[in-house]
Amino acid sequence: MSLPVVDLDGTGIKTTTLGFGCATLFRAPDAAERLRLLHVAYEAGIRHFDVAPMYGLGRAESELGRFIRSHRSEVTVANKFGIRPTPAGRCFAYVQRPVRRILRSKPAVGAQVRAHSAAPSRLLYEKGGYDAVNAGRSLRQSLRRLRTDYVDLLLLHDPIPGSVRSAEIYAFLEDARSAGLIRSWGIAGAPEATLAAALSFSHVPVQQVRSHVFASSLSSIPEGSALITFGVISSPLARIIQHVRASAAIRERWYTATGPIAVIPKLRHPFSFARPFNRIALCVVLFGATRPPHIGAASAIAERSCRPSAAEQSDLDSFMSLVQAEFSRAS
Numbered sequence: 665m666s667l668p669v670v671d672l673d674g675t676g677i678k679t680t681t682l683g684f685g686c687a688t689l690f691r692a693p694d695a696a697e698r699l700r701l702l703h704v705a706y707e708a709g710i711r712h713f714d715v716a717p718m719y720g721l722g723r724a725e726s727e728l729g730r731f732i733r734s735h736r737s738e739v740t741v742a743n744k745f746g747i748r749p750t751p752a753g754r755c756f757a758y759v760q761r762p763v764r765r766i767l768r769s770k771p772a773v774g775a776q777v778r779a780h781s782a783a784p785s786r787l788l789y790e791k792g793g794y795d796a797v798n799a800g801r802s803l804r805q806s807l808r809r810l811r812t813d814y815v816d817l818l819l820l821h822d823p824i825p826g827s828v829r830s831a832e833i834y835a836f837l838e839d840a841r842s843a844g845l846i847r848s849w850g851i852a853g854a855p856e857a858t859l860a861a862a863l864s865f866s867h868v869p870v871q872q873v874r875s876h877v878f879a880s881s882l883s884s885i886p887e888g889s890a891l892i893t894f895g896v897i898s899s900p901l902a903r904i905i906q907h908v909r910a911s912a913a914i915r916e917r918w919y920t921a922t923g924p925i926a927v928i929p930k931l932r933h934p935f936s937f938a939r940p941f942n943r944i945a946l947c948v949v950l951f952g953a954t955r956p957p958h959i960g961a962a963s964a965i966a967e968r969s970c971r972p973s974a975a976e977q978s979d980l981d982s983f984m985s986l987v988q989a990e991f992s993r994a995s
């Protein structure tokens with residue numbers, strides 16, 4: 665499958681409009697299964713992979729590194745710095761597999777753990793080091809784990825506004841670019857925090873921000889920055905499913921408006937949740953999946969997204985109108 669390619673403006677980087685997230689990948693308990701999902705994504709035409717030192721409690725980089733070894737020149741890799749696993753987190757990484765198996769087989773326990781995950785996450789991850797020394801150390805370690813000489817993008821990971829030593833970070837990133845260790849750089853996180861951090865730089869080539877149909881507008885991101893988005897599916901989907909399940913009357917309304925498929929909205933148009941943002945055709949949309957059919961569906965949608973048929977466009981428009989009408993009614 666051949667996916668549309670986007671030019672990340674001003675960076676010299678061209679890649680597929682659909683990117684695969686390696687954080688979500690770690691919901692799959694086995695390394696072999698994760699490797700298979702990376703292959704499925706590649707076979708589905710995806711050529712952009714998003715990773716970070718914290719993903720998989722430090723294991724995502726090395727697993728992605730193993731996968732990209734034979735594809736390095738064909739794929740782009742975005743990596744980050746600023747959040748890393750603690751020593752306790754790295755130890756926990758080795759027992760992830762049985763723990764994830766248990767959580768998968770007992771969804772109620774998994775939901776409880778996720779609901780209380782803020783406190784344990786402080787034990788598993790540490791945040792900071794938005795300065796040149798720490799950024800340099802993190803990049804060297806990442807390149808070693810990824811078994812590559814360069815990453816295409818290096819992003820400040822969820823920087824805390826005010827904690828970024830922007831002048832020295834800027835000099836470090838530009839030096840790394842000149843040395844060929846990175847091709848470009850940027851900031852990743854929630855739109856407000858990303859924008860706040862970006863204001864301390866004269867120019868940020870790439871901004872990677874959470875965005876979906878219910879999230880605040882991306883219009884505040886300056887036109888000069890290339891855009892990558894994430895968070896497109898999971899949070900709006902959860903909200904829509906909760907809404908549709910709330911009452912028989914709502915289910916009936918959705919059924920009447922869109923037919924039986926849309927009563928379970930997860931089967932339908934996950935990327936339409938990104939549509940209100942008119943720059944969507946110009947950016948990379950990241951997503952995560954642990955089920956191969958979800959990867960195939962995302963890829964098929966991305967392939968058609970630049971040139972939907974009139975019927976698909978009208979179908980998408982009525983789905984989005986329904987979502988907007990239902991949620992303006994609910995709010």
Ligand SMILES: NC(=O)c1ccc[n+]([C@@H]2O[C@H](COP(=O)([O-])OP(=O)(O)OC[C@H]3O[C@@H](n4cnc5c(N)ncnc54)[C@H](OP(=O)(O)O)[C@@H]3O)[C@@H](O)[C@H]2O)c1
Nearest residue numbers: 685686687688852894895896897898951952953954955958
């Ligand atoms: N600060 C940052 O830069 C930052 C922050 C968060 C995330 N990210 C990146 O973005 C990636 C994606 O994370 P996200 O938060 O944006 O997740 P997401 O893509 O919004 O949601 C992932 C979930 O969507 C489900 N899904 C995928 N395709 C689907 C379909 N066709 N129908 C129904 N469900 C579908 C997947 O289910 P299954 O697992 O069952 O397939 C998965 O659980 C991460 O892996 C990470 O790389 C970056």
